[in-house]
Amino acid sequence: MSFPWAEQYTPKNAFMRYMDERLPLPRLVYNAVGAGYPVPRNLNYFWNFGVLAGAALAIQIVTGIVLAMHYAANAGVAFDSVEHIMRDVNGGWFLRYAHANGASMFFIVVYLHIFRGLYYGSYKAPREMVWLLGLVIFLLMMATAFMGYVLPWGQMSFWGAQVITGLFSAIPLVGDVIHTWLLGGFAPDNAALNRFFSLHYLLPFVIAAVIILHIWALHIPGSSNPTGVDVKGPQDTVPFHPYYTAKDGFGLGVFLLLFAGLLFFAPNYLGHADNYIPANPLSTPAHIVPEWYFWPFYAILRAFTVDIFFIPAKLLGVIAMFGSILLLFFLPWLDKSPVRSGNYRPKFKMFFWILVVDVLVLGYCGGAPAEEPYVMISQFAAAYYFAHFLIILPLLSSFERTLPLPNSITEAVLAKHGGVDPSADTQTATAE
Amino acid sequence: MATLEHTEPAATGTPEDGVRRRDFINIAAVSFAGVGAGVIVLPLVNQMNPSADVLAEASIEVDVSAIAEGQAIKTMFRKQPLFVRHLTATEIAAADAVPVTSLRDPQSLEDRTKEGKRQWLITMGVCTHLGCVPLGAGEGEVRGEFGGYFCPCHGSHYDTAARIRKGPAPRNLEVPEYSFTSDTVVQVG
Numbered sequence: 090m091s092f093p094w095a096e097q098y099t100p101k102n103a104f105m106r107y108m109d110e111r112l113p114l115p116r117l118v119y120n121a122v123g124a125g126y127p128v129p130r131n132l133n134y135f136w137n138f139g140v141l142a143g144a145a146l147a148i149q150i151v152t153g154i155v156l157a158m159h160y161a162a163n164a165g166v167a168f169d170s171v172e173h174i175m176r177d178v179n180g181g182w183f184l185r186y187a188h189a190n191g192a193s194m195f196f197i198v199v200y201l202h203i204f205r206g207l208y209y210g211s212y213k214a215p216r217e218m219v220w221l222l223g224l225v226i227f228l229l230m231m232a233t234a235f236m237g238y239v240l241p242w243g244q245m246s247f248w249g250a251q252v253i254t255g256l257f258s259a260i261p262l263v264g265d266v267i268h269t270w271l272l273g274g275f276a277p278d279n280a281a282l283n284r285f286f287s288l289h290y291l292l293p294f295v296i297a298a299v300i301i302l303h304i305w306a307l308h309i310p311g312s313s314n315p316t317g318v319d320v321k322g323p324q325d326t327v328p329f330h331p332y333y334t335a336k337d338g339f340g341l342g343v344f345l346l347l348f349a350g351l352l353f354f355a356p357n358y359l360g361h362a363d364n365y366i367p368a369n370p371l372s373t374p375a376h377i378v379p380e381w382y383f384w385p386f387y388a389i390l391r392a393f394t395v396d397i398f399f400i401p402a403k404l405l406g407v408i409a410m411f412g413s414i415l416l417l418f419f420l421p422w423l424d425k426s427p428v429r430s431g432n433y434r435p436k437f438k439m440f441f442w443i444l445v446v447d448v449l450v451l452g453y454c455g456g457a458p459a460e461e462p463y464v465m466i467s468q469f470a471a472a473y474y475f476a477h478f479l480i481i482l483p484l485l486s487s488f489e490r491t492l493p494l495p496n497s498i499t500e501a502v503l504a505k506h507g508g509v510d511p512s513a514d515t516q517t518a519t520a521e
Numbered sequence: 522m523a524t525l526e527h528t529e530p531a532a533t534g535t536p537e538d539g540v541r542r543r544d545f546i547n548i549a550a551v552s553f554a555g556v557g558a559g560v561i562v563l564p565l566v567n568q569m570n571p572s573a574d575v576l577a578e579a580s581i582e583v584d585v586s587a588i589a590e591g592q593a594i595k596t597m598f599r600k601q602p603l604f605v606r607h608l609t610a611t612e613i614a615a616a617d618a619v620p621v622t623s624l625r626d627p628q629s630l631e632d633r634t635k636e637g638k639r640q641w642l643i644t645m646g647v648c649t650h651l652g653c654v655p656l657g658a659g660e661g662e663v664r665g666e667f668g669g670y671f672c673p674c675h676g677s678h679y680d681t682a683a684r685i686r687k688g689p690a691p692r693n694l695e696v697p698e699y700s701f702t703s704d705t706v707v708q709v710g
Contacts, residue, residue, distance in 0.1 A: 248653065252674075255652040270566075274575045275599040276652075284569065371595060371602050371646075373653040375673050391675065394689050396625075401691040403650060459675045 091308065094323040096124045121308065127326035128333055129314035131502050135209075136312070136333075137340030138202035143300065144341055145195035150293050152188040153237075160240065162286035164279040167242035168367045186356040192234050193359050194348050196382035199227065208441055210429030211313045217421040218306040224417055226299050231383070233292040236285040238380060239277070245361045247368035248377045250277040250285075256390075259404045276370060316501045317429030318494055325498040376458055384455030385448050386410050389474070391459050392467040409471065416478050423478055425486035433492040437485050444477045575600075580710035582702070585641060593658040595646060598697060598709050602646030604658045604670070604683070605707070612681040613639060615668065619680065626693045630682040633696050643699055643707065644683045648672040650690035655679060670694065 098119040100106040109116055119125045159178050161170040174181035203223070206212055212220035235253055239246045254277065258268040273280030311320060320326055327333075351358065359381055363374045379387050393406035431438045447470050454467040495501035581598055583605055588594055593606035608616075616630040630639060646654050650672065656662040657670035657679075665671030666687060667680035677688030684693040699709040 251653070252651040255650075258652075269571060270569050273569055274571050276601045276647075278575070278600050280572065280575065370600060371597070371654060373672075373674060377653065377674050391689075396691075402689050403691045406689075 091120065091125070091311065092127050092320065092323075092326065094326075095120070095127050096328055098123075098125055121304065122334070123330045124328040126308065126311075126329040127320075127323075128312050128329050129320055129325060129498050130327045130332075131314050131316065131498050132312065132333065132336070133315050134336075134340060135201070135205040135315075137337055137344075138198045138205060140337040141198040141340060141344050142195065142202055144344070145191060145198055146293065146296060146300070148191045149188065149195060150297075152184050152191060153290070153293065156184055156188055157290060160286075162240065162283050164242060164282050164368075167240065167282060171241045183352075186352050189360065190348065190352050190356060192237065193380070193382065194344070194351070195230070196234070198344065199230065200382070203227070204445065207444075208431040208438075209313060209315060210317055210424070210426075210431070212421045213424070213429050214421070215310045216307065216313060219303060220421060221418060222299055222303040222306055224414070226296055226303060228414065229292055229296045229299065233289060233296065234380065234382065236289040236292075239282065239285045240289065241364060242282060242368045243364035244366045244368060244372075244374050245364040245377070247277055247370065248374055249379055250281060252377055253379075254281075256407045256410075259401070259407045261404070277368075313429065314498060315430060315432060316495055316498055317433070318496075318498055318501065321497045321499075378456055381452070381456060384453070385451035386413060386455070388451040388455030388463075388467040389413050389471045391455070391464065392471040394464060409475075413471075413474060416475070420478065420482075424482040426489065426491070428491045428494065433494055434485070434489060435492065436489045437482075440477060440481050440485065444474070447473050447477070580708065583707045583709060584705060585707055586705035590640070595658045598645070602654050602658075603697065603709065604642075604644050604646045604694070606642040606644075606658065606683075608640045608642055608681060612668065616680060616682040616684075619684075625685050625691070628682070628684060628693055633682055633684075633693070635699075635701060638701060641707070642681075642683060643709070644694040644696050646670075647695065648674065648677055648690055649685065649692040649694065650675055650677055650688070655694070 098109075098116045100109045100115075105115060108114070116125075156174065159170065159174045159181065161167060171185070174185050176182075178184075206220065206223070235249070239250045250272075254268060254271050257271060258264040260267060269275060271281075272278070273284065311326075314320075361378065378384070387410075390406040390410040393402045393409060396402050397405060426434065426437070428434055431441055451467060451470045451474065454463040454470065457463040495504065579599055581596070581603075583596060583603075585605055585607070588605060588607045590607050591609045591612075593604055596603050596605065613630065621627045621629050630642075633644075634640075634642060646658060648655050651674065653672050653674035655670035655672040655677070657664040663671045663673075665678035667678050669681045669683055669686075670679040671677070672679075672688065672690065675689050677690035678686050679690075679694055680686050682693075683696075685691070697709050699707050702708050
C-alpha cells in the first residue's frame with residue numbers, strides 16, 4: 090500500500106508505543122488519512138466530494154439514530170409520530186429537516202463525485218474496483234433513500250412504495266410472488282413499513298462498510314489526479330495531512346453552509362406537499378413523483394410506452410431503468426482509451442458535457458407529468474444515454490486523437506503556473 | 522505440521538487411490554453444515570411472506586343490491602381497492618362491439634363476468650401498470666376515452682369491461698376470484 094516515500098508512523102510517547110504494539114489503530118488512521126498517505130499535489134476541488142459524501146453519511150447516521158428514538162414504525166401511528174417529532178420533540182423539526190435535506194445533499198455530492206470520476210477517467214485501470222465498489226454504494230444509497238421516504242407514511246410515501254415495489258411484479262412468471270413477498274401483503278401496509286424501517290436502519294452501516302472497502306481499494310494505487318498521469322516520484326505528491334485535510338476542511342465548510350441554507354430557509358423545497366397528507370390506499374395523488382435524485386431513472390422507466398415483440402412495455406421500462414445503472418459496472422471495459430483525463434481528450438470532453446445535459450434533461454422529464462412532450466423527450470434522452478456508453482465511448486477509444494500528456498504531474502503543475510516553484514526544487518533535492 | 526502430514530496416509534491406510542478418510546470427513550462435515558445453513562435460511566426468507574392476519578382478511582362479502590345501473594362503488598379487498606360496477610345496456614353493447622382480437626389483453630366481457638350476471642363488472646381498482654387507483658368508480662370522476670376507467674398516474678385508459686385500451690398498462694384490470702352467494706350478495710376471495 091502507498092508509495093515507498095510515504096512518511097512513517099512513529100509513536101510519540103510510551104503509551105502510544107504500547108498501543109502500537111498491541112492495537113495499531115493510530116497507525117492505520119495515520120496511513121489512511123494522515124501524513125502517511127501521499128496524494129498527488131495537483132488535486133482540484135472536485136476531489137473534495139469523496140470526503141463530503143462521507144460527512145453526509147455521518148450526518149445521516151447521527152440524525153437518523155436520534156430520529157429513531159421518537160419514530161414509531163406502525164402504519165397506524167407512523168404519520169402521527171412524524172408530526173410529533175415536528176411539533177413536540179425538542180428540536181425535532183431541526184433533526185427531521187436535517188435528515189430529509191441531508192439525503193438530498195448526500196445525493197448532490199455523490200452525483201458530483203460520480204461525474205468527477207466520469208470526466209477524469211477515475212474508473213480506469215488500476216482503479217476499476219474503486220469504481221465498482223462506488224456503484225455498489227450508490228445502489229445501497231438508492232435503496233436506503235427509497236425506504237426512508239416511505240417511513241413518514243404520507244401519500245407520496247405510500248404511493249411511492251406502491252409504484253416502486255410494483256416494478257418487481259413486471260418480472261415474468263414469479264413477479265407477483267416476489268411482489269407479495271417483498272411487501273408481506275398484497276399492498277403496502279404495516280408489514281412493509283416495519284421491514285422498510287428495519288432495513289433503513291441497517292443499510293447505512295452496510296454502506297459504511299463498503300466505503301471502507303472503497304477507500305482500501307483506492308489506497309492500493311493511490312488517488313488519481315486531474316492530469317490522469319501516474320505519480321512518478323516524491324516530487325509529485327504531498328502528504329494527505331495537512332495538505333488535503335485542510336483543503337477538504339474548506340470544502341466541508343462550504344458544503345455545510347449550503348446545507349444550512351437549504352435546511353433553515355427552504356426545508357420543504359425538495360419535498361412534496363402530498364406527503365403531509367396521511368397515506369390513503371383508496372386515493373392516488375394526481376401526480377406521483379419520486380424524490381428528485383431518482384428523476385433521471387424514473388424518466389427512463391416511463392420512456393417505454395409500447396410493447397416490443399412479446400416483451401411488455403412495463404418490463405422494458407424496468408429493464409432499461411435497472412440497465413442504466415448496471416451499464417456503469419461495465420464502464421471500465423467500454424472505454425478503452427489509455428488516456429484517463431478528459432482534459433486531454435477533446436472529443437470525449439464534448440460528449441461528456443452532452444451526457445451531463447442529457448442526464449439533466451432526463452431528470453427534468455422524470456419530474457414532469459407523464460404526458461407529451463416529456464415522454465418523447467425522455468425517449469430520445471434515454472436512447473442517447475445508452476448510446477453514450479455503448480456506442481460513443483467504445484468508438485472514441487479507437488478513433489479519438491488525444492492531446493499530448495505532460496511527462497509528470499510536477500511538469501503539468503509548473504507549466505500551469507509558468508515558472509519554477511522553489512519548493513518543488515527543494516522536494517526533488519530532498520528526494521534525491 | 523510437516524511431520525504430521527507425513528505420517529497421516531499410513532495411519533488412515535488408503536494412500537493408493539488418493540482418497541483419505543479425512544477427505545471424506547471434511548466433505549461430509551462441510552456438506553452437512555451447508556444443508557444446515559440452507560434450512561436456517563428458509564424461515565428467514567419465509568417470514569417476509571404475508572402473515573396469518575393478513576391472509577385472514579383475504580375474503581369479503583359485498584351486497585350489490587343498492588348499486589343502481591350506471592353506478593359503481595369502491596370497497597377494500599386485501600387492503601386494495603375493489604371496483605363493483607353495475608353496467609348499463611349501452612355500456613355492455615359498447616364492450617361487446619369491440620373485436621376481442623384487436624385488444625392488448627384479449628378478453629371478452631363474458632370472460633370477465635359471471636354467467637347471467639354480465640351487468641356486474643367486479644375488478645380490482647389497481648392499475649396493472651404500477652398499481653395506482655384508476656378514476657371512474659366514484660361519482661363524477663373522469664372515465665377516460667373509452668368510458669370505463671382512467672389512471673391519472675401514467676394515462677392508462679380502460680373500457681367499459683375494464684380492459685386496457687390505451688396507455689402503458691400491460692393487462693386488463695384484474696378480476697378477482699368471486700361468486701354470487703345469492704342474487705345480490707357477492708363473496709370475493
